[in-house]
Amino acid sequence: MNTAVLTDIRPTTGDRIAKFFLGLRGFVIPILALVAWQLASQQGAVQAYVFVPLDGVFKSLIEHFADGEIPINWLASLGRTASGFAIGGLLGVSLGALMATFRPVDVLVNPIYQAIRQVPLLGYIPLISLWFGNGEPSKLLIISLAAFYPTVLNTYEGLKHIDARHVAVGRIFLASRWQTFRHIVLPGALPSVFTGLMQAVAFTWLSSVGSELFFNPGPGLGNMMANGQAAFRMEVVLLAVIIIGVTGYVTNLIVSKIADRVLRWRNVR
Amino acid sequence: MPFETPSPTAKLSIQSLSKNYVIDQKALRVLLNIDLDVHEGEFVSIVGRSGCGKSTLLRLVSGLENDYSGTIQLDGKVINAPSLDRGMIFQDPSLLPWMTVRENVAFALVNQNIPKAEKDKRVLDLIDLVGLKGFESAYPKELSGGMAQRAAIARALVSQPKVLLLDEPLGALDALTRLRLQNELQRIWLQHRMTMIMVTHDVEEAVYLGDRVVIMDPEPGRIRRIVDVPLAHPRDRASPVLHAIRDEVLKDLTNGVVI
Amino acid sequence: MDDGSVILKTRVTAAPVALLAPPAPERKPWKRQRLAAVLSPIILIVGWTLLSRSGWFPAEIVVPPEVLWTTFVTYWSNGQLPDHLTGSLGRLFGGYLIGAGIGIALGTLMGVSKQAEAYVLPGFHILRQLPTVALIPAFIMIFGVGETVKLVLVAKATALPVALAAFQGVKGIPRTWLDVARIHRIPALTQFTHVIVPASLPVLVQGLRTALARSWMVLVAAELLVADSGIGQMMEWGRQTFRLDLVLIGVVITGLIGFTLDKGFRALERVLTRGSRKQNA
Known part of the structure; x- marks a missing residue:
């Protein structure tokens, strides 16, 4: 051999x-x-x-960075997204938790939540425009809703589907209600809550740009695109699209890194 | 089966215990007239085919379920809720995935008024006892099946229970890990001399570890026979007496049908 | 845990438990559950009616329900609403079919061929970063303001998620299933029709459903910006002429269509994937 x-x-x-x-x-x-x-x-x-020739796009990138047009609009969109995310996310997590914890809230609110959710978010724009005008509050409302929807749903689901085995562990060791919540329910729901927040990040960014396209006043990448389109300046429109894509990609990356860190115990396969 | 009068040394005493489940408004008899006394420091194995209610019996003793007729008493006190004097280990280690090994073991003392220093010492001692030294800060996802079960054993022991209930604790492990953990269980039991009641599918395991082996019949769950294993611990797996008892239990379980 | 799938069998009840809140009484009577579900919508409608009667707001802002109803009947019978509906749905299904076709073809190709995956997938991920809504102005400049731009937008919104789902569906097929087919020397075409297609179907159908919801949103947005007909255009027209009744009817119809499409697709999903095992995608 x-x-x-x-x-x-x-x-x-x-x-x-x-x-x-x-x-x-x-x-x-x-x-x-x-x-x-x-x-x-x-x-x-x-x-x-x-x-437009590609070198033209590149030239206009340098130019509009220097004259401040890109930074101003970019920061405006980012700021709007952050505020909407904070407002909608906070309200969404709270409402989701309330619905999962108190049955009367669930019974009263869930059907209405499900009903409003059926309408595509940007479809509310004409209504919001008539009720609240075309200014900053209307944009913020749309963006907050974009964060609100997914966080309510995922917080609710996360709290409703705590592993029964983990709850049994708490009972065996005589954990109090507060201890059960602190050590079992909260960490158990966290992955789902994070899923909601991650969806909210992507969704707020998109609706931030979307709402800026519709509600004209004020700076923002959406306005930059709308103005570029009106003036038939394709290079400006393209620049905005590229910046939107890159920003979306980077924020998504950052948030998932944060999630990986906070949920480092999670078994991802 | 002869009726055993509770002896004065009996720690755990189960008398004419019956349990029904109601499914679709039909009563399903899970346990019927169980009488069993377990003495202090005894190791009792329970075997039986699926559906003989052996896991239900364990859950009743643990207090996780409390709707039964008859009596279950530990040291003369009726059992109807979980308590720290009865530890429990499941087939699934049921570790909390967001806690490290150390935090998981410490969780058993979550509602205990013990000084932190002593808590820490007890936790570390037990992690050491089950052979997980060096893995204190590991999360459950980083543990193998056997290691996770070791952590679960440590967690069940850290509150110093009088009785440890084991529900097919090694059922999901591979054959080699299983043998190793059987020896570990025996070592821990010899070291602490606490009462252990273990449900298992593995007759060899039941005979190897148990002072007595309770054979149960299904539908409704009842005790068919109790076999004594009159061998000193630690035992020799190759012992012919052990093999003879194993064959007898197997024969009884399969009604003499050769499998 | 490494062998978590094996040890999922547990003695503990597997049903989700109500936490913190005291255990809810087991299974309320069916009628009471039904009542609970319609309770809050009824409160909402009654409140709306009372508010519109209160005189606190002009009727143009808080439109009384009966006005909504008459407007709806008028616009339905004079044919305007049906026209908008067919306009929107025609675009939706046209663009959707094109997009789904491209998506399924590309995704499956990437799934079965390593070469195709290497060439196409990276470009795909780049394209995926560009939200369709943000592409509306650029597409209007390229394709004009006619029907084409809406079809292209809907097709884009559909093709990407569908392609990804088709790709993941094929990639997620357990190796052993394909090995079994190879061991039995089953011809490639039969392998495709009898293993790859049915095995990847559940994931694909899921992708098709999410894609439909997204396309609907994109189409409504596009119609708000550029259209001469369609539900979105009707709402935009209502906004410009301050006809809140029209806007509200548009919102409700948009929601109903979204809801119906989703429910219909779920029903289809159940029929199509009956018997096929849910994949852990």
């Missing part, structure tokens, strides 16, 4: 280079799309209106 030949299975430099180039395959389509865009912009003056 021959002994088995042990081969070194560690990746060689060649393997690593191959892997690197294979990883680049994902960039092929985006690059092709950008090239197509650039070619389209060179077809004539009319096309260049819609398909």
